[in-house]
Amino acid sequence: MYLIDAIIVLWGAFDLSIIKSFQSQLIDYLRLACYLNNISNAIVNLTFMAGIMTQIAAQFALYSFSTHMSTVQNMTETKHHIWLDQGIWSKCSNPEVHTVARNIVDRIAAVDYASKGMTSTRAGNYLFNAVLIVIAFFVDILGGNVEKMTAVPSIPLSNGQKLPLLGLGTWLASDEKLLNAAVRAALDAGYRYIDTAELYKNEHVIGAVVKEYIDAGKFKREDIYITTKLPLYGHHNAAHYIEESLKKLQTDYIDLYLIHTPIPLEINDEKTGIKFVNGEPIPLTSIPLIETWKVLEKYYNEGKLKAIGVSNFNEEQLQDLYDKATVKPHNIQVECHILFPQKPLFALCKKLGVTLTAYAPIGSPGRGEAQKGAGFVEGDPMSHPLVKRLAEKYGKTPAQILIRQLIQRGISTIPKSTNPDRVRENFNVLDFELTADELAEFDKIPGDKRLFLFDFGKAHPWHPFKADLKKVLGYEQPA
Numbered sequence: 001m002y003l004i005d006a007i008i009v010l011w012g013a014f015d016l017s018i019i020k021s022f023q024s025q026l027i028d029y030l031r032l033a034c035y036l037n038n039i040s041n042a043i044v045n046l047t048f049m050a051g052i053m054t055q056i057a058a059q060f061a062l063y064s065f066s067t068h069m070s071t072v073q074n075m076t077e078t079k080h081h082i083w084l085d086q087g088i089w090s091k092c093s094n095p096e097v098h099t100v101a102r103n104i105v106d107r108i109a110a111v112d113y114a115s116k117g118m119t120s121t122r123a124g125n126y127l128f129n130a131v132l133i134v135i136a137f138f139v140d141i142l143g144g145n146v147e148k149m150t151a152v153p154s155i156p157l158s159n160g161q162k163l164p165l166l167g168l169g170t171w172l173a174s175d176e177k178l179l180n181a182a183v184r185a186a187l188d189a190g191y192r193y194i195d196t197a198e199l200y201k202n203e204h205v206i207g208a209v210v211k212e213y214i215d216a217g218k219f220k221r222e223d224i225y226i227t228t229k230l231p232l233y234g235h236h237n238a239a240h241y242i243e244e245s246l247k248k249l250q251t252d253y254i255d256l257y258l259i260h261t262p263i264p265l266e267i268n269d270e271k272t273g274i275k276f277v278n279g280e281p282i283p284l285t286s287i288p289l290i291e292t293w294k295v296l297e298k299y300y301n302e303g304k305l306k307a308i309g310v311s312n313f314n315e316e317q318l319q320d321l322y323d324k325a326t327v328k329p330h331n332i333q334v335e336c337h338i339l340f341p342q343k344p345l346f347a348l349c350k351k352l353g354v355t356l357t358a359y360a361p362i363g364s365p366g367r368g369e370a371q372k373g374a375g376f377v378e379g380d381p382m383s384h385p386l387v388k389r390l391a392e393k394y395g396k397t398p399a400q401i402l403i404r405q406l407i408q409r410g411i412s413t414i415p416k417s418t419n420p421d422r423v424r425e426n427f428n429v430l431d432f433e434l435t436a437d438e439l440a441e442f443d444k445i446p447g448d449k450r451l452f453l454f455d456f457g458k459a460h461p462w463h464p465f466k467a468d469l470k471k472v473l474g475y476e477q478p479a
């Protein structure tokens with residue numbers, strides 16, 4: 001990357017008018033490189049790149065000739081688009097490469113097209129830019145930067161599928177306009193994994209944006225990973241909630257479906273959420289967790305759920321379900337950050353072959369909106385001195401250090417933001433690496449600060465965190 005930076009800086013120093021054009025082409029090139037996660041991919045895509053360059057050269061020749069003959073003005077936009085649609089990029093099987101290639105060519109070829117025509121000097125500049133892109137491309141491949149740059153790494157599930165290590169969280173993202181913009185910012189930045197839940201009441205927003213991107217050819221359904229969850233008031237009719245999620249997400253299948261918590265509760269009369277009587281929720285204990293799991297297994301076997309798992313289960317609950325299940329859980333989603341690194345659970349997961357997804361990776365600073373009163377536990381991983389020191393060292397933000405640390409532990413994580421700048425910031429964690437010593441320093445932080453107590457369900461006999469309820473709230477369940 002340093003060489004590319006140097007080229008940009010040197011080029012910028014000349015302050016030529018085409019710098020903007022070059023920069024935007026370079027950005028497109030970098031976006032293209034996002035999709036290259038190994039050298040063989042790079043070579044395949046390089047072939048397309050070479051094709052594009054050939055087209056650019058041909059266009060350069062065409063424009064020079066046309067300018068010379070004063071015929072540019074006579075060429076119609078229709079012809080131009082036919083030419084684009086028949087170009088090599090139209091044969092490219094990867095729709096993202098296709099789109100990026102078209103963007104590059106559009107910018108290079110279509111500029112000033114309908115106006116006065118292109119001077120050969122300008123066309124020469126474009127060609128020179130194109131050559132720079134190719135050089136940068138080779139520099140990245142030879143320097144091994146392609147892999148490091150932006151490809152989101154993944155971990156294998158026990159069924160052979162892959163779980164991305166970084167995605168977008170969407171809890172407390174109920175403002176449709178904000179979420180819509182955030183999902184767009186995420187997809188444009190390169191996120192291909194979104195976490196939602198029936199409980200968040202936002203599946204329809206995510207489904208609509210994802211469908212729009214798929215319809216526009218920006219990526220295919222199989223390029224995007226969606227997780228959603230069975231609400232704690234949905235255990236009486238899990239099949240209904242799976243079908244509803246499929247509809248709201250506008251998809252034929254869900255990549256990963258989780259039982260949101262092991263504390264099933266009665267549903268309210270409006271069928272929209274938890275039923276409260278005298279301010280207390282009513283535990284639903286007539287349906288054992290394994291019965292709910294069997295519904296997930298059925299949908300898994302039908303191919304409507306590509307992977308299934310649980311959330312907020314403790315070690316005993318995970319082991320118990322694992323022992324009873326026909327389809328073993330593929331994933332568990334739990335609170336996990338430097339103040340609560342989930343070491344015993346993660347060790348069990350490794351033993352069982354269950355992947356772990358960390359929620360609240362940066363400490364869920366907005367959680368107070370949902371956690372009121374005694375259930376709110378103070379704790380801010382972003383202000384930890386070690387995090388601040390490493391942020392300073394790497395020129396990154398505390399949030400980026402925390403996200404990176406989880407990824408390097410092999411834990412998938414889903415930081416939430418509805419602020420487009422922070423959405424991009426949280427994704428920009430793939431170009432640096434914490435050292436083994438630095439990772440070991442995190443191990444010295446006391447890891448006992450659970451921020452999510454689920455105190456509203458404290459009386460439920462299956463509450464997963466009874467010891468923390470007692471330790472933090474002094475609450476002990478009646479025998």
Ligand SMILES: NC(=O)c1ccc[n+]([C@@H]2O[C@H](COP(=O)([O-])OP(=O)(O)OC[C@H]3O[C@@H](n4cnc5c(N)ncnc54)[C@H](OP(=O)(O)O)[C@@H]3O)[C@@H](O)[C@H]2O)c1
Binds near residue numbers: 172362418
């Ligand atoms: N399974 C479960 O029971 C469960 C529970 C909780 C969460 N989750 C999932 O996990 C996801 C992540 O957890 P979370 O949302 O609780 O916590 P989080 O991702 O640790 O933190 C999100 C909060 O941090 C802010 N934020 C985001 N990026 C930031 C940055 N770079 N710098 C400073 N502040 C930043 C966000 O505000 P802005 O939006 O304003 O940026 C938001 O308030 C959830 O969204 C949800 O998808 C699952």
